[in-house]
Amino acid sequence: xxYLVTGGYGFVGxxxxxxxxxxxxxxxxxxxxxxxxxxxxxxxKKQITTYISxxxxxxxxxFSTTFDGIFHLATAxxxxxxxxxxxxxxxxxxxxxxxxxxxKEHKAKVVFTSNSGIYGSVSNNSAINxxxxxxxxxxxxxxxxxxxxxxxIYHDIYGISSTIVRFATVYGERQVVNEKLNWRPLVATxxxxxxNDEEVIINGDGEQxxxxxxxxxxxxxxxxxxxxxxxxxxxxxxxxxxxxxxNEVLHQVENITGVKxxxxxxxxxxxxxxxxxxxxxxxKDRLGFAPQFSVSEGxxxxxxxxxxxxxxxxx
Amino acid sequence: xxYLVTGGYGFVGxxxxxxxxxxxxxxxxxxxxxxxxxxxxxxxKKQITTYISxxxxxxxxxFSTTFDGIFHLATAxxxxxxxxxxxxxxxxxxxxxxxxxxxKEHKAKVVFTSNSGIYGSVSNNSAINxxxxxxxxxxxxxxxxxxxxxxxIYHDIYGISSTIVRFATVYGERQVVNEKLNWRPLVATxxxxxxNDEEVIINGDGEQxxxxxxxxxxxxxxxxxxxxxxxxxxxxxxxxxxxxxxNEVLHQVENITGVKxxxxxxxxxxxxxxxxxxxxxxxKDRLGFAPQFSVSEGxxxxxxxxxxxxxxxxx
Numbered sequence: 022x023x024y025l026v027t028g029g030y031g032f033v034g035x036x037x038x039x040x041x042x043x044x045x046x047x048x049x050x051x052x053x054x055x056x057x058x059x060x061x062x063x064x065x066k067k068q069i070t071t072y073i074s075x076x077x078x079x080x081x082x083x084f085s086t087t088f089d090g091i092f093h094l095a096t097a098x099x100x101x102x103x104x105x106x107x108x109x110x111x112x113x114x115x116x117x118x119x120x121x122x123x124x125k126e127h128k129a130k131v132v133f134t135s136n137s138g139i140y141g142s143v144s145n146n147s148a149i150n151x152x153x154x155x156x157x158x159x160x161x162x163x164x165x166x167x168x169x170x171x172x173x174i175y176h177d178i179y180g181i182s183s184t185i186v187r188f189a190t191v192y193g194e195r196q197v198v199n200e201k202l203n204w205r206p207l208v209a210t211x212x213x214x215x216x217n218d219e220e221v222i223i224n225g226d227g228e229q230x231x232x233x234x235x236x237x238x239x240x241x242x243x244x245x246x247x248x249x250x251x252x253x254x255x256x257x258x259x260x261x262x263x264x265x266x267x268n269e270v271l272h273q274v275e276n277i278t279g280v281k282x283x284x285x286x287x288x289x290x291x292x293x294x295x296x297x298x299x300x301x302x303x304x305k306d307r308l309g310f311a312p313q314f315s316v317s318e319g320x321x322x323x324x325x326x327x328x329x330x331x332x333x334x335x336x
Numbered sequence: 337x338x339y340l341v342t343g344g345y346g347f348v349g350x351x352x353x354x355x356x357x358x359x360x361x362x363x364x365x366x367x368x369x370x371x372x373x374x375x376x377x378x379x380x381k382k383q384i385t386t387y388i389s390x391x392x393x394x395x396x397x398x399f400s401t402t403f404d405g406i407f408h409l410a411t412a413x414x415x416x417x418x419x420x421x422x423x424x425x426x427x428x429x430x431x432x433x434x435x436x437x438x439x440k441e442h443k444a445k446v447v448f449t450s451n452s453g454i455y456g457s458v459s460n461n462s463a464i465n466x467x468x469x470x471x472x473x474x475x476x477x478x479x480x481x482x483x484x485x486x487x488x489i490y491h492d493i494y495g496i497s498s499t500i501v502r503f504a505t506v507y508g509e510r511q512v513v514n515e516k517l518n519w520r521p522l523v524a525t526x527x528x529x530x531x532n533d534e535e536v537i538i539n540g541d542g543e544q545x546x547x548x549x550x551x552x553x554x555x556x557x558x559x560x561x562x563x564x565x566x567x568x569x570x571x572x573x574x575x576x577x578x579x580x581x582x583n584e585v586l587h588q589v590e591n592i593t594g595v596k597x598x599x600x601x602x603x604x605x606x607x608x609x610x611x612x613x614x615x616x617x618x619x620k621d622r623l624g625f626a627p628q629f630s631v632s633e634g635x636x637x638x639x640x641x642x643x644x645x646x647x648x649x650x651x
Contacts, residue, residue, distance in 0.1 A: 103493065106433045106486075114429055114482075118421045118475070157485050158492065160433070167429075167482035170472050171421075177473065178418065178606050291493050 023047045024247075025088045025129070027076045027120060028095030029069075030057030032196040033134070033188075036236050037092060037243060042068050049084065051076060052095065056199050077115035080122050088129040090247050093120045099138060100203040102161035103291065109160050117168035121175040124183075131183040132246045133172055136165045137232070137258060137299050139187065148300040151187075151256050158294065172254035182252030186242050189260035189299050192319060193236025194326045207231060207267060211274045212323060214282065221282045223267055225289030230264035232297045235314035235322075245308040260299035261312045273320050338362045339562075340403045340444070342391045342435060343410030344384075345372030347511040348449070348503075351551050352407060352558060357383050364399065366391060367410065371514050392430035395437050403444040405562050408435045414453060415518040417476035418606065424475050432483035436490040439498070446498040447561045448487055451480045452547070452573060452614050454502065463615040466502075466571050473609065487569035497567030501557050504575035504614050507634060508551025509641045522546060522582060526589045527638060529597065536597045538582055540604030545579035547612045550629035550637075560623040575614035576627045588635050 024041055028034040029050030034057065041048050042065045049070040050062070062069065072082055076095035097105075097112035117133065124131045140149050141156030157163040175181040192208035199205075214221045242259030275282055304310040314322075339356055343349040344365030349372065356363050357380045364385040365377070377384065387397055391410035412420075412427035432448065439446045455464050456471030472478040490496040507523035514520075529536045557574035590597055619625040629637075 107430055110425060110429050110433065114425050114479075115422055118425065158489060160486060160489060163482050163485035163489060164429075166485070167478050170478035170481070171475060174473060174475060174478060 022089040023049075023086050025049045025051065025091045025123075027051050027079070027091070027093045027116070028057060030054060030059060030061050031094060032193070033191055033236055033239055034094045035061035035195060036193065037094065037240050038062055038069060039065055040240055040244065047086070049086065049088070051079060051082065056098065056197075056202055056204065058197070061195055075112070075116075077111050077119050079116070079119035088127045090130045090132065091120055091124055092243060092247065093117065093131055093133045096134070097161070098199075098202050098204045099136070099159055099161040100205065102159050102164070104203060106160040109164050113161065113164035114167055117171050121171055121181055124181050125175065125179050130247065130252065131172065131181065132243050133168060133183060133185045134243060135169055135185050135187045135256070136162060137187045137189050137260065137297065138162045138294060139166050142295045148262050148298040150300040151258055151303055169254065169256065176252070176254045183254045184246040184249060184251045185254055185256045186246050186259045187256060188239055189232035189234045189258070189297065191234050191236055191239045192323075194323050196236070207270055208233065208320060208323065211271050212320070212327065215274050215278050215280045216327065218280075221271060221284050223271070223284055223286050224293065226286070227268035227271070228266050229293065230266045230296045230298065232260045232263060232299050233265050233270070233316050233319070234259065234261050234312060235319035238312040238314055241313070242304060242308070242310050245310050249308050251307065257304040257308060257310070258299045258301050259304055259310060260301045262298060262300055263316075264296065264298045265316050270316070270320075273317050274324075277317075277321055277324050337404040338364075338401050340364045340366065340399075340406045340438075342366050342394070342406065342408045342431070343372060345369060345374060345376050346409060347508070348506055348551055348554055349409045350376035350510060351508065352409065352555050353377055353384060354380055355555055355559065362401070364401065364403070366394060366397065371413065371512075371517055371519065373512070376510055390427065390431075392426050392434050394431070394434035403442045405445045405447065406435055406439055407558060407562065408432065408446055408448045411449070412476070413517050413519040414451070414474055414476040415520065417474050417479070419518060421475040424479050428476065428479035429482055432486050436486055436496055439496050440490065440494050445562065445567065446487065446496065447558050448483060448498060448500045449558060450484055450500050450502045450571070451477060452502045452504050452575065452612065453477045453609060454481050457610045463577050463613040465615040466573055466618055484569065484571065491567070491569045498569045499561040499564060499566045500569055500571045501561050501574045502571060503554055504547035504549045504573070504612065506549050506551055506554045507638075509638050511551070522585055523548065523635060523638065526586050527635070527642065530589050530593050530595045531642065533595075536586060536599050538586070538599055538601050539608065541601070542583035542586070543581050544608060545581045545611045545613070547575045547578060547614050548580050548585070548631050548634070549574065549576050549627060550634035553627040553629055556628070557619060557623070557625050560625050564623050566622065572619040572623060572625070573614045573616050574619055574625060575616045577613060577615055578631075579611065579613045580631050585631070588632055589639075592632075592636055592639050
């Protein structure tokens with residue numbers, strides 16, 4: 022099949038592109054490299070076609086091929102959306118329209134990676150599922166939500182096939198800290214801090230939780246969404262149904278590395294979500310999705326790959 | 337008080353500005369004149385300050401005064417949002433952020449005029465109220481919805497006061513047909529067609545209904561929203577709780593003018609809403625809002641004013 026991956030040089034995107042190439046598909050990538058890195062696709066760069074561009078300018082691109090499917094992963098990060106809500110609208114809202122307009126021309130199916138932050142906090146002990154009330158707490162969440170509506174509208178009016186996945190908090194190899202975008206993903210930041218003997222900043226008390234999903238599991242979800250017959254912009258949570266606190270993540274990093282972190286607590290972040298746990302039953306039932314990796318397995322794999330990289334550098 | 341009115345040269349906006357000036361307020365208007373007209377405020381032009389600009393560029397404006405309140409009426413029309421969803425995002429999404437950023441600097445209260453089209457069709461005989469499920473059917477509806485979320489987010493994070501009104505279908509004097517924007521408001525179009533002996537186009541069977549609210553009633557709603565203590569981005573329907581079909585509107589115009597229209601039926605519009613009726617109990621209870629004008633009274637007033645204008649022209 023012929024696929025377009027937006028944000029394909031990013032953290033999740035690059036894992037997806039490698040998998041698609043491995044599975045024998047013809048892959049085109051569009052990325053503006055705001056957070057993605059060319060190095061991320063070194064292994065497959067000869068097998069893919071690359072466009073360096075903002076996703077919202079997609080319609081102006083000339084594609085010599087017709088796509089069967091578009092994986093729409095390009096995004097402006099949640100962390101900078103309060104500081105730059107206009108940029109968030111450009112990338113997230115306009116980007117989604119650009120993707121849907123291209124899908125309309127190509128009759129391509131769209132898989133859109135939305136975000137579970139749309140729900141806001143878990144208010145009790147039960148996990149959130151897809152029928153929970155939306156409670157966006159940042160412009161990013163609101164822009165992801167409106168993008169989901171665009172998918173639904175383009176389906177209802179133009180018949181564009183799409184499936185929406187709402188990711189829990191994805192972590193894994195190649196996820197980077199991007200200070201410029203104010204993007205400090207939990208697991209990546211803690212591993213970086215600990216391995217480099219940097220002070221670890223914990224916003225608030227550290228008892229806020231995340232539903233952490235390993236990148237390979239997230240990829241499993243989007244690929245199954247693309248292959249599914251579901252084409253009505255239906256929404257699926259891709260998650261693990263488990264909560265891990267910020268303190269627990271740091272504890273695991275400490276255990277695996279054997280390094281005692283230096284910790285500094287700061288004020289809680291504005292708009293931060295206190296608890297996250299998401300039920301993936303719907304994705305299990307209808308997409309055949311099931312996560313394979315525990316948080317400690319995931320963290321071990323990341324640290325092993327970084328240690329290997331360091332080792333490779335010195336041999 | 338010092339008020340900013342975005343879209344103040346438009347149909348609803350100009351009625352609002354006149355009322356505010358009449359009530360002794362200091363009024364500044366920003367409008368890009370895409371659908372507004374300078375003529376609309378001829379009567380009060382010496383008493384107001386005008387900026388001709390897109391609302392999304394608001395932050396770049398220099399205002400010599402600090403506003404107590406911002407009435408945010410500027411909008412790209414629903415009718416062109418499928419044809420130009422990117423423009424809709426610019427005006428409606430970015431425009432809302434620009435207004436909220438200004439409100440943040442000025443500590444001003446915001447009244448945002450959203451849209452009841454967000455709900456989609458009435459599925460049974462009961463009127464829709466504010467707790468109905470959102471079902472946006474065009475990019476415009478989705479962009480109005482996300483703008484409401486921005487208000488909520490700016491309240492929760494920065495403490496910006498706002499009240500949201502979801503208008504039913506507003507009609508009245510100065511509402512114009514704008515072919516360039518694909519904007520053909522029902523009442524205005526039918527009156528224009530009949531008075532100019534033009535063919536009347538009815539999309540579909542004409543039995544689709546609207547909850548038609550006269551512009552003076554709509555203005556009553558937004559002013560009461562501004563004066564209210566409600567500041568948490570709470571949502572109020574400003575409506576009449578009555579349904580009038582497209583055919584019935586034409587029938588009324590025929591009765592009042594005595595002119596028999598020439599009718600042409602076309603295909604139903606994509607994304608068109610079949611039935612609209614909205615319950616304004618919440619606005620009645622909490623804002624003291626109640627509509628004063630029936631559809632036939634409203635149509636009579638418009639036709640009387642147009643006949644007067646024609647008469648004035650020839651004397």
